Amino acid sequence: MIWLGLALLLLAAFGTPFFALIAAMAVFGFVYAGYEPTLLVVEFNRIAEMPVLVAIPLFTLAGYILSESGAPQRLVRLANASVGWMPGGLAIVAIFACAIFTVLTGASGVTIVALGAVLLPALRHGMYDDKFSLGLLTTSGSLGMLFAPALPLIIFGVVAQQLSLENAPPVEMQQLFLAGILPGVMMIVALSIYAIAKAPKNAPLQRFRFGEFAAAVKDSAWELPLPILVAVGILSGKVAPSEIAAVTAIYVLVVYVLIRRELPFRAVPRVLRDAMMLVGAILTILGMSLALTNVFIDQEIPTKLFDLVRTHIDSKITFLLILNAFLLIFGMLLEGIPAIVILTPLLLPIAVGYGIHPVHFGIIFIANLQIGLFLPPVGMNLFIASMRFQEPITRLVRACVPFFFILLLCTLVITYVPWLSLVLLAPTLAPSLGP
Amino acid sequence: MLKRLHQFEDAVLASLALLLVGLAGLQIAARWHVIAQFLPDGGIPWADSVLKSTVLWLAMLGALTAARDDKHLGMDALVHVLAPNAKRVVRALAFVFAAAVSGYVAYYGYEFVLLEHESPSDSNSVIPGWIVAAIFPIAFLGMSLRFFLHGYKAARGNSELAEPIVVASTGKNGS
Numbered sequence: 001m002i003w004l005g006l007a008l009l010l011l012a013a014f015g016t017p018f019f020a021l022i023a024a025m026a027v028f029g030f031v032y033a034g035y036e037p038t039l040l041v042v043e044f045n046r047i048a049e050m051p052v053l054v055a056i057p058l059f060t061l062a063g064y065i066l067s068e069s070g071a072p073q074r075l076v077r078l079a080n081a082s083v084g085w086m087p088g089g090l091a092i093v094a095i096f097a098c099a100i101f102t103v104l105t106g107a108s109g110v111t112i113v114a115l116g117a118v119l120l121p122a123l124r125h126g127m128y129d130d131k132f133s134l135g136l137l138t139t140s141g142s143l144g145m146l147f148a149p150a151l152p153l154i155i156f157g158v159v160a161q162q163l164s165l166e167n168a169p170p171v172e173m174q175q176l177f178l179a180g181i182l183p184g185v186m187m188i189v190a191l192s193i194y195a196i197a198k199a200p201k202n203a204p205l206q207r208f209r210f211g212e213f214a215a216a217v218k219d220s221a222w223e224l225p226l227p228i229l230v231a232v233g234i235l236s237g238k239v240a241p242s243e244i245a246a247v248t249a250i251y252v253l254v255v256y257v258l259i260r261r262e263l264p265f266r267a268v269p270r271v272l273r274d275a276m277m278l279v280g281a282i283l284t285i286l287g288m289s290l291a292l293t294n295v296f297i298d299q300e301i302p303t304k305l306f307d308l309v310r311t312h313i314d315s316k317i318t319f320l321l322i323l324n325a326f327l328l329i330f331g332m333l334l335e336g337i338p339a340i341v342i343l344t345p346l347l348l349p350i351a352v353g354y355g356i357h358p359v360h361f362g363i364i365f366i367a368n369l370q371i372g373l374f375l376p377p378v379g380m381n382l383f384i385a386s387m388r389f390q391e392p393i394t395r396l397v398r399a400c401v402p403f404f405f406i407l408l409l410c411t412l413v414i415t416y417v418p419w420l421s422l423v424l425l426a427p428t429l430a431p432s433l434g435p
Numbered sequence: 436m437l438k439r440l441h442q443f444e445d446a447v448l449a450s451l452a453l454l455l456v457g458l459a460g461l462q463i464a465a466r467w468h469v470i471a472q473f474l475p476d477g478g479i480p481w482a483d484s485v486l487k488s489t490v491l492w493l494a495m496l497g498a499l500t501a502a503r504d505d506k507h508l509g510m511d512a513l514v515h516v517l518a519p520n521a522k523r524v525v526r527a528l529a530f531v532f533a534a535a536v537s538g539y540v541a542y543y544g545y546e547f548v549l550l551e552h553e554s555p556s557d558s559n560s561v562i563p564g565w566i567v568a569a570i571f572p573i574a575f576l577g578m579s580l581r582f583f584l585h586g587y588k589a590a591r592g593n594s595e596l597a598e599p600i601v602v603a604s605t606g607k608n609g610s
Contacts, residue, residue, distance in 0.1 A: 015514045016529040017507035019498075020536040027539065040540065041547040041571055048491040048567075057455055057493055243466070246459035253456065269449035273500065276448050280497020281508050287494070338508055378512035 004028065018338045019281075022288040029295030043291035047283060051242060052158055052173060057279045058245035059149060062252040063105030064275040067114040068263055069256040072101060074220040076118050081216040085208040090126040091133075091195035094119045095140055099188055100227060102144030104248075109373075109384045112141035116388045127200040135399030136195065138385040139407065142336075142373040143191070145366050146184035148177035148234045149241055152369060155286070155337055156362045159344040162293055168352040171359060174237045178424040179359045183367060183414045190406050222255045285338050293345040302349035309350055316354045320415050323351065324368055331372020335380045339369055356418075363421040367411040374400055441503065448500055451493050458486045481561040488560075488567045495574035502578040505585060507533075523592050530586030537579035544571030 008021055023040065030039050047053055066072075079093040086092065097119065102111045116137050123133035145152050153176050160171040217224070226248065233244040256263045263271065296302060313319045326347075331339050344365070351361040374381040376397040386393045414420055462482045501507050514525060551565040560567075 011529060011532055012510055013513045014525040014529040015509045015511040017509045017533050019507065020533040023536050023540055024532075027536075037539075038543045038546045038550065041544050041568075044571070045491070045547070045568065047494065048487045054455070054459060054486060054490055057452065057490060058459060061452060061456070242459065243463050246456070246463050249456050250460050269445060272449040272452040273445045276452050276493055276497035277501040277504065277506050278497070280494050280499070281501045281506060283490075283494035284498040285508060333510060335508065335510075378510070 019284040026291040044287035054242040055245035058249040078216040081213040088196035088199035098140035099144035103147045139403035141381045142370045146180035179421040289341040327368035331369035332375040495570045502581040526589035534582035541575035
């Protein structure tokens with residue numbers, strides 16, 4: 001058993017696709033427990049049964065089209081016209097634009113590619129320190145993951161709903177969406193305060209010009225309804241995520257292909273194909289992990305793991321601290337969504353055992369992943385930013401240090417102040433879990 | 436020949452994605468009573484099951500194409516820093532393992548199709564379950580072949596690491 005684990009770890013380090021590793025583990029589990037391996041496919045087939053799953057291809061599609069359109073540039077122009085006059089205004093523009101864009105495109109990494117090219121020259125032109133600008137943009141590439149309908153939140157919800165947790169309320173998508181708001185806002189505010197502090201002192205301040213503001217609003221007339229539509233749809237609680245996703249995808253296709261014509265007809269099949277490749281890569285991991293989760297539950301692995309952890313750690317505070325360290329490292333190694341899919345079935349039951357609300361756990365998880373994405377040495381966004389900005393990774397790592405500590409502090413606050421995540425949930429669903 | 440196949444594959448994938456958008460839109464229109472007067476009472480009864488099958492097919496065909504372009508998610512940080520010869524061995528091993536697992540899943544996917552053919556799990560579905568399930572052996576067998584080819588190329592030393600999926604796909608990297 002240990003040898004098998006070591007072999008799989010080695011294969012993982014060699015770059016073997018995650019889905020194959022998870023499938024191998026699941027098959028081994030089924031055979032070991034005396035079940036037919038066909039069960040793997042039976043379980044995989046269940047991905048078709050999840051209503052929220054339709055949202056994943058639709059949001060991904062919308063994100064890919066948005067990133068190829070002129071929307072990123074217009075978003076930056078509008079943000080600049082609105083808050084560019086403040087000290088640190090340009091940096092705040094970058095933070096807001098990145099957060100909104102990551103929400104709409106779901107997968108982070110796209111943000112750095114789509115917005116980096118606009119924002120880095122703008123920040124340089126605004127006389128911001130180069131190191132600060134690089135750090136800010138690399139960090140902001142994962143900002144916004146806590147806001148609905150970013151994919152990590154949806155995927156966490158899907159996975160958590162598969163687990164039948166004892167002594168814990170069921171996880172509902174709507175609750176997750178509400179829970180992410182305050183923690184996400186806190187991260188944005190913290191980074192904005194730092195940006196104001198680091199604003200170039202000698203740079204001439206830009207004046208607020210109403211004409212430019214009005215022009216920027218007019219220019220983004222097609223983009224502005226989108227975040228409003230998504231936010232209202234989600235917060236009302238009356239519209240399913242898959243329906244919001246469908247409306248978003250249709251809107252984006254119609255606006256950028258037919259009305260604004262920023263995406264030529266020729267390019268549409270390529271963009272659709274690329275988006276669906278990412279969907280295929282994510283859903284194969286999700287499907288295989290449904291099977292693996294079943295093995296875990298059948299073998300009572302989460303319970304055994306909890307008992308083991310419990311013998312060594314008896315305080316909730318210590319557990320949370322270790323959980324944070326663990327999630328940071330695995331968030332870095334497993335690059336976001338795979339980490340959610342693989343680790344949630346193991347860790348969520350343990351966290352619930354320590355009296356942590358499952359929705360709060362989800363927010364802690366995603367906050368850590370957000371940092372893990374640019375954590376050295378192998379955080380995915382470091383590589384993407386390095387390619388995008390043509391800068392060595394070592395320089396980006398140094399540039400990210402202050403941002404890392406700011407977001408780490410935020411994550412600790414999110415972890416130890418459950419109120420922040422749970423206050424917006426309906427009062428009846430508020431935390432009533434005993435320790 | 437191979438290029439034609441790839442073009443065909445891309446076209447199928449793009450069409451399925453558009454079909455998904457269309458179906459999802461139709462379903463909303465029905466649920467929100469936008470076009471209710473044109474539809475029988477209760478909306479479109481078949482839309483839901485067709486939508487689900489479309490997502491499954493999209494996911495599997497997307498995975499098949501991702502195997503072609505080496506876009507499956509995995510850790511490649513270590514592989515980046517290895518010496519060329521070590522990289523060859525390591526990459527070949529990873530691909531061959533992925534090929535073996537995919538082949539295994541394809542075989543049991545075939546068993547699953549037979550199972551669905553004998554006793555359908557959902558008898559109300561418009562499209563017979565075994566036809567929907569047929570994508571499993573097809574896609575996983577295709578993935579197995581592709582991973583094997585990648586492994587062969589990697590062993591011979593003429594295979595480059597693919598770029599991260601998001602960068603490569605937006606086509607704007609390094610500009």
